[in-house]
Amino acid sequence: xxLLLTKEDWSNFWPPISLSLQVSLIATVxxxxxxxxxxxxxxxxxxxxxxLLETCLLLPIVLPPTVTGFxxxxxxxxNSIIGKGIEWLFHQPIIxxxxxxxxxxxxxxxxxxxxxxKAGFIQIDRSIEEAARVDGANExxxxxxxxxxxxxxxxxxxxxxxxxxxxxxxxxxxxxxxNIPGKTQTLPTAIYVAIETGxxxxxxxxxxxxxIISFIMLALCQPKQQ
Amino acid sequence: MKKHFQPIMLxxxxxxxxxxxxxxxxSAASKQEPISITISAAASMQDALESIKEKFEKEHPxxxxxxxxxxxxxxxxxxxxxxxxxxxxxxxKDKMALLIKGGFISESDHTNLVKNNLVLITNKQSDTTINxxxxxxxxxxxxxxxxxxxxxxxxxxxxxxxxxxxxxEKVQENIVPAKDVRQVLSYVETNxxxxxxxxxxxxKTSDAVQVAAIADEASHSPIVYPLxxxxxxKHYQAAKxxxxxxxxxxxxxxxxxxxxxxx
Numbered sequence: 506x507x508l509l510l511t512k513e514d515w516s517n518f519w520p521p522i523s524l525s526l527q528v529s530l531i532a533t534v535x536x537x538x539x540x541x542x543x544x545x546x547x548x549x550x551x552x553x554x555x556x557l558l559e560t561c562l563l564l565p566i567v568l569p570p571t572v573t574g575f576x577x578x579x580x581x582x583x584n585s586i587i588g589k590g591i592e593w594l595f596h597q598p599i600i601x602x603x604x605x606x607x608x609x610x611x612x613x614x615x616x617x618x619x620x621x622x623k624a625g626f627i628q629i630d631r632s633i634e635e636a637a638r639v640d641g642a643n644e645x646x647x648x649x650x651x652x653x654x655x656x657x658x659x660x661x662x663x664x665x666x667x668x669x670x671x672x673x674x675x676x677x678x679x680x681x682x683x684n685i686p687g688k689t690q691t692l693p694t695a696i697y698v699a700i701e702t703g704x705x706x707x708x709x710x711x712x713x714x715x716x717i718i719s720f721i722m723l724a725l726c727q728p729k730q731q
Numbered sequence: 732m733k734k735h736f737q738p739i740m741l742x743x744x745x746x747x748x749x750x751x752x753x754x755x756x757x758s759a760a761s762k763q764e765p766i767s768i769t770i771s772a773a774a775s776m777q778d779a780l781e782s783i784k785e786k787f788e789k790e791h792p793x794x795x796x797x798x799x800x801x802x803x804x805x806x807x808x809x810x811x812x813x814x815x816x817x818x819x820x821x822x823x824k825d826k827m828a829l830l831i832k833g834g835f836i837s838e839s840d841h842t843n844l845v846k847n848n849l850v851l852i853t854n855k856q857s858d859t860t861i862n863x864x865x866x867x868x869x870x871x872x873x874x875x876x877x878x879x880x881x882x883x884x885x886x887x888x889x890x891x892x893x894x895x896x897x898x899x900e901k902v903q904e905n906i907v908p909a910k911d912v913r914q915v916l917s918y919v920e921t922n923x924x925x926x927x928x929x930x931x932x933x934x935k936t937s938d939a940v941q942v943a944a945i946a947d948e949a950s951h952s953p954i955v956y957p958l959x960x961x962x963x964x965k966h967y968q969a970a971k972x973x974x975x976x977x978x979x980x981x982x983x984x985x986x987x988x989x990x991x992x993x994x
Binding site: 597600601685698701702 | 804918
C-alpha cells in the first residue's frame, strides 16, 4: 500500500492522536483515583443493595456503547437538570466538547479499574491491615502505605486496561462528544470516518500509529508488573 | 484414566444424540422447505419492508424473506466481498452504480423503487426561531446536526442544499457531523442541537421532532432508492418474484404510508 502522505493529510494526522492521548490520559487519572477509593470503600463491606450498586457500576461494559452514549446525552444533555447546571456554570453546554470525550472515556473505563482494584484489595491478608490499625494508623495511612502497595499488581493492570479502553473508546464518544474535526474527533472516530469515506491510506496510518503507541505504553508498564 | 474417560463418553453421547435430533428436524422440514432469500436493505427501509414481508409471505408461502439492514455503504461493501445476498435495496444511487460497474448486478435487473425528501427538523418543545433552511445562518453558538457528508448520503444532500442557499460556509462552525441519520434524530429529540437535517421518512418516526421546512427538490440531487437483483443469486427466480412484488401497488402503498414518495 502506498503510504505517502500529502501536505493536507499531515495536517489532519496529528490532531486526533494528540486529542485521544490527552483525553484518555486525563480520564485514566480520574478513573485510577476514583476506582481505588471506591473499591477500597466497598471491597469488604456488606450492605443492602451492594449488588445493585455494583451492577450499575458495571453497566457500561454490558451496554452497547451507543446506548451508553445516548444515556450520557440524556443525563448531561441540555434538557436535564445536570446539563442545565453545567450550562449555567460554564455558559456553554458540555455536549460536543473536549470534556464530553473525557466523561465518555471515564464512564466506559471505570468498571475495569474498579473490578481490578477490588480483586486486589480482597486478596490482601486482613491481619496486616488490622495490625496497622492496632498500632494506631488511620484509614488513609493504611490505604496508602499498606493496601495500595500490596495490591499494586492488580492496580497497575487495572490502570493499563482502563487507559487502553479509553484510547479505543468509540461509540459513546461519537454520540456524546460528537465528531468535530480538530475539536472532538478522537483517533477511533477519525479512523471510522476515514474507512467510511474510503480514505484507507489515512486509516492505515492511524491504525499503525495507535498500535505503536499501545505497544510503547504496555512495554513501559511491563517491568513493574513482574 | 477412567475418571477422565467417563465425562468424555458422556459428552460424545450427548453430541451424537444432539446431532440425531437435528437431522430429524431437518428431514421433516425438507419435505416442503421454503426457499429463503436474503435482502440487504438500507436501514431506513426497515419498517416498510417488515410490513411488506408479512403480506408477501402470506401470498407466497414457498418463499421466506430474510433482511439484512445496514448503511448502504456497508451493504455494498459486503456484496462486493461476495456476501450471499439475493437483492439489494440501497438508499444511495452511487452505491448501486458501484455494484453495476463491478458486475455484481446487471443493468437490466435494477430499478428506482421510491423517492424521499429532505427536511429540516427541530425539537417540538424548543422555542426555536428556525422556520426554514435560510434561518440556520442566524444561529450563534447553537449546533446543526447532519450526517457526515462524505459517508452518509443524507448528510451529502444536506450539504448540497446548504450550498445551493450559499450558507454552507457560514454554518461550518455550527455543524455537528453525525455517523448516521438516527444519531441526528437523537440529538434533536434530546434538544441538544438547534436543528437537524434528515429524510422526511425519518422525521415521521419520531414524536419529539417537528418538520420546520422541506428542502426544495431542486436544491439537492434526487433522493432515490434503487433496487437490484444480485447476479450470482442462488435463488434468482425467487428473488425476481420479490423484486416484482416490491413494485406492485400493494407494496408501493406501504412505502407511501411510511413517508416515501412514489411515482
